[in-house]
Amino acid sequence: MGEEELTKEQKLEAARKKFEELKKKNKKGKKKGKNAKKDQSEEPKGEDEADDEDNNKKTSEVPEDQGEILETEDPALDSQESEITPGKAVEEDVKDATDKVISVVKEEEGQEKKESDSKDEALQNEEEVESKENDSEKVIWTTEEEKLNAETKAEPSNETKKDKISSLEDILSNEQGEESTFLTSTLQSSVDLIKAENEKLQEELRKIKAENVDLKLINADLEIELKDSQNCLETEKEKVKRLTQQLRITKVNAPHHVKSSDEDDGVSVLSGTEYLNHTTSIKMLSSSAKDLTKRLIRSKFGLNHQRLNSTANSNKHTRVIGIDLGTTNSAVAIVDPITKKPQILENSQGTRTTPSIVAFTQSGEVFVGEPAKRQWIINPRNTFYATKRLIGRKFDDNEVQKDVKLMPYNIIPSPNGDAWLSTTVGENLTYSPEQIAGFILKEMKNVGEKALDLKEGELKNAVVTVPAYFNDSQRQATKTAGELIGLNVVRVLNEPTAAALAYGLGSNNDGVIAVYDLGGGTFDISILDIEDGVFEVRSTNGDTHLGGEDCDNILIKWILDKFKTNTGVDLNGNMNAIQRVREAAEKAKIELSHVKKTNIDLPFITKTKSISYEITEDELDTMSLALIEKTIAPVKKALSDAEMDKEDIDEIILVGGMTRMPKIRKTVETFFNKKPNTNINPDEAVALGAAIQGAVLSGSVKDVLLLDVTPLTLGIETYGGLFSSLIPRNTTVPCKISQTYSTAVDGQNSIDINVYQGERPLVSDNKLIGKFKLTDIPPLGKGIPKIEVSFDIDADGIIKVSAKDKDTGKVSSITVFGKSGMSKEEVEELIKKSKESTKEDQQKISYLKHVNNLELICFDTEQAMKDWSKFMSEEDVNNIQRHIEIVKNIISDSRKGDLFNVELIRAAQEEMKQETLDVIMRAAKKSKENKGK
Ligand SMILES: Nc1ncnc2c1ncn2[C@@H]1O[C@H](COP(=O)(O)OP(=O)(O)OP(=O)(O)O)[C@@H](O)[C@H]1O
Structure with missing residues (x-):
């Protein structure tokens, strides 16, 4: 027997029993009919609705009817019955209902009914009624649950009760089984979905965690990089400073000039190659320091840098x-x-x-x-x-x-x-x-x-x-x-x-x-x-x-020349006419950006003559080609x-x-x-x-x-007319760079700071853009005062140069202005020359360094003579003085540019050492012995 048939049989059986029961109940008490009639006459309701209504009724009516509503042997069924019972349905009512249902069922289940009828003639009428009542209930059932409840309303007979219950249980279990299968599968798919979602979330979480770790690592890396950069910057700054100072070693004693304050005395002169290497190193280090500075600005202050500025300035x-x-x-x-x-x-x-x-x-x-x-x-x-x-x-x-x-x-x-x-x-x-x-x-x-x-x-x-x-x-x-x-x-x-x-x-x-x-x-x-x-x-x-003015000037010249050729009249000097020509020239130039040719019309440019020339775009292009290029x-x-x-x-x-x-x-x-x-x-x-x-x-x-950035290299003049560059061109601004210098001669009480702009190693080839003097330097030995020269370029590209005596704290400064700017030709010329004459420059610089070194030796010898000449023979003293004079002449001629002979300088230096060193050492020894006595 199929599942469907069994269910149907069971339903029929349950319905028949219920019908019997209703008939019995009807005989037992008339009171119940009222409620039954009322309930039957109402539209079918949803379970909750029905429950609510029944409960309300119970509140108002049950006290009177309690105990009479159902006679059940099975308390379980009884309790169910009490909630869904039709109550006081009279037989007619049931019959009416049944009759109504019969017609519906006939329509709906005609074929099914015929088959059922042929099976059992004897039971046909009764069963038909019962079946139809059962079906009638089926019609009004709206949910599976209602159907189940309604089925459980039917009171089973004693002998079939067990079977019915078990059948109902079967139905229940079958339906529950189906439902549960359905629910289980739905649940399963939900569980699967949730699992999948969960896995996705877990995956996301893992990723976020990993990213978090990455971010932490990146952050840590950045911190390390920042520290490294800072250290690197410091080291490189030091290197730049050292190398720069080394380059200044030969800048020695002379009034109006400055030299490095480092313990440079006695350090050997740099060769041209060494100089070149040093300058290259400095350039590289400066550019790497520049990069590091930028990175530092970015990483340390980032955009906040500007924001802070902005906030500070916002008011x-x-x-x-x-x-x-x-x-x-x-x-x-x-x-x-x-x-x-x-x-x-x-x-x-x-x-x-x-x-x-x-x-x-x-x-x-x-x-x-x-x-x-x-x-x-x-x-x-x-x-x-x-x-x-x-x-x-x-x-x-x-x-x-x-x-x-x-x-x-x-x-x-x-x-x-x-x-x-x-x-x-x-x-x-x-x-x-x-x-x-x-x-x-x-x-x-x-x-x-x-x-x-x-x-x-x-x-x-x-x-x-x-x-x-x-x-x-x-x-x-x-x-x-x-x-x-x-x-x-x-x-x-x-x-x-x-x-x-x-x-x-x-x-x-x-x-x-x-x-x-x-x-x-x-x-x-x-x-x-x-x-x-x-x-x-x-x-x-x-x-x-x-710019455009130059293009206009070319066109003006073309018009004026043409007019002169055509008429013999020179308009140069006729300012009103030139102004009209200028206006017309610019107009024509602008028009030729949109059309291929145009006219320049200037009626009565003189009392009797007019201008009317056609000009094409090609003609203008040819005229202005050099300018464009x-x-x-x-x-x-x-x-x-x-x-x-x-x-x-x-x-x-x-x-x-x-x-x-x-x-x-x-x-x-x-x-x-x-x-x-x-x-x-x-x-x-x-x-x-x-x-x-x-x-x-x-x-x-x-x-x-x-x-x-700053467009041109900035620096000051140092001893021997050398250009000491402090801020290379294309350095990011604002920036501040300081360098310590010292006096060049004993007792020097002022220094000139000559500020230059340019790309050449000698100041004479660069542009003087400002000068000032630092005075009142205490008269000390050369190289002792420490003068800090600072260049400060603000965000406008405007330079402030200051010089400070570190001992006295005295400051002198200048904001560079009022000097002529350089034309492009001048700058180009400078850059060109700086490339062309690098070799010549190197020779000059190298020579000047030899001269400076000789001057140092001469200066030291003079110092030694002051201290120890009394321990020397007269002959030795005269010999040394003579050498000092010779060397001073060589130095002076070299400075004036009258002498350029490295060999002579070297020879003079060697001779000076040979002639003086032993004598001075002996004298120094004697002096020491004397002190010991
Ligand atoms: N369509 C055009 N074709 C050719 N030149 C033009 C055109 N329009 C404008 N000009 C030229 O452009 C120049 C003006 O340009 P702009 O106003 O940008 O310069 P400016 O800001 O005054 O000059 P600068 O930036 O050099 O100080 C003028 O020479 C003008 O004749």
Whole structure:
């Protein structure tokens, strides 16, 4: 018998018995019928619902009916019955219900019923009824559990009770079995799932633990590395110091010069090769020390370094604008305090850049920007533009002299020789380029205040950009320009570095970038490493007198020459005409970046003649080729200083209006063999970057660390005209380096500190950028006073040099400014010469060291004579004095450059030793014996 059939049989049997029971109950008491009727008439309910209802009923009705509800022999069944019993169902009610059910069952189980009927004719009617009642219950059962409960309601007869129970148990166990199988399998799969999840979690946990261990290890490693780096740095610093001092050994006694304080007397002279080796070692050690310093900065302070600065400064510099003080155009920007994005502030004309032009009028007005540009044709002598090219330069500077010839305004020498400007109108007839820059800065400050709806004077702080290749005097002049108008220049920032900030901030632009910045007056190239918000300048180079103005000048010359050829009229000297030509030339240059050819039309350039020339892009390219190619040499130098190949550059960023010129883009692309990135606005990037740096300083932008460099090597003059380099070029700023020197002669009570910038070993080949004197040194023996000379370059690249007498604590210092800057040609020339003449330089240095050593011996001999000459014969004394005189003459002639003979120096040194050493030793011995008596 199948499981299904058995269940059915059992159900039928249970239902029949229940029917019998109900009939019996109905005969026993009428009371029960009420409840039964009520229950039967209701809609079928869920088990819980039914239970609740029954319980409620029990509360209200059971006390009266208790004991009558069920007559069961089996207390277990009784208790079940009591909960689900139909109660007082009358026979009619049951029959009604049964009749209703019959029709339903017929519909649903017609076929099944027919088979069942044919089996037993006698029982058919009764069984049919019972079966249908059973089925009727089946219809209203809603759950397996209800079905089970209902089945257990039926009262089994005595003889079948056991079987029924066991059948029910079977059903139960079968159904439970099925359910349990189902539940078991569900549970099993849940368990499996949980197990799998658990394993995953365990795995994750193991990984996290392992990572944690790794992190701890990394942390420990970093700590060790940091300590190692610190130790290494110290050791290497020591090595650098030792080697540097060794190199100074031969710098001896002479007034106005200094020498190392080390116990250098008697140490042998270095050969050229030794010198070379030492300088190479120093270079390597310095660069490794530099790397270590950077690593230390990063690992020790990391981004916090800058953040700390920012926080410390946040109160001081609340709102810091960024100003690009350009040769041709200036721009101002600020970082939005909410979005943290930099934005350009528009001027009152609604333009985003302002011409860097200042004009003085007959009526005493001062125009700045667009209004100044509008009147420059009618007022050329008093309209100053491109004056940034003069800032920090001397009048006799070659570059200045070029401008003197070309510019319509007057450039004159100031009392201290600087290049100044003169007007023909107004109260002040002369202005320094710093003052002109001050007018422009003031205008940019006004633009900022208006755009930000601030009152005049409420914007106090600015980051102002300068070309990276500006020297310290030019930087200082820019700062001064700010001070002149009451603007606190919180940072002087290099233009390409600013552009890199604008490019790299908040983007995933990590990598090595080259910023090629060709503006109106200057060219800069910087190689930067951007990594996680750290902008590290690897090297910088450029030309502070190369830009769009030069291109305009070429075109002006082309127009003027053509006009002269065509008409015989020379427009040179006609300032109004030249100004018109200048304007037309720049316009044509800009147009040719977008079209292949254009016209230069200047009607009535003279009373009777006009200009109308066509010019093509190719013609302009040919004219400006030399100028464009001039930018490549600094690019190569910057790459070599950064110790990189062009292939190492991930991205080339073009900055400055001139980089819109297709020929320039092509030249850059050809050189790098890579398309440059033109996504950033070349006119605005610098101001935007300056604003970012301003926000960093005010603390509103975090996680940005700038590591900029000094563009040129700095040092002082030491004995014999040697250049003692303290800070090599491309050293990360800010930085401070100290070195101890001493006096060169007995009783020397002052020393001159001559500060030079350059790449050559002799000061005469470098640029003097400042000098000062440390006086009141107690008159002691040579080499005894300890004079500490310190170079301090701040983040603006401005140098402070100080000298301190360590014994007395007296300090003298200078902030290097007011000296002329070097032109690109001068720098190039210096670097070229330094490479070309290395051999010659080495010979000179080696010779000077021989001379210095001879001088030391001579000095010691003189000292010995003071102490022991009384123990010598007269003949010996005269002989030694004679030798001292000869040697002094040799030294003097060598110093003057009249003598250059190493052999003679060596011979003199040898002879001096032979003639004096024994005599002096004997005298010293006698002196000792005398003392003993
Ligand atoms: N489309 C163009 N094609 C060629 N040259 C252009 C174009 N647009 C602008 N220039 C030139 O770019 C120069 C101005 O560039 P920019 O404003 O970047 O320089 P600047 O910041 O004033 O100068 P610097 O950075 O040298 O101090 C001008 O010489 C201008 O003629």
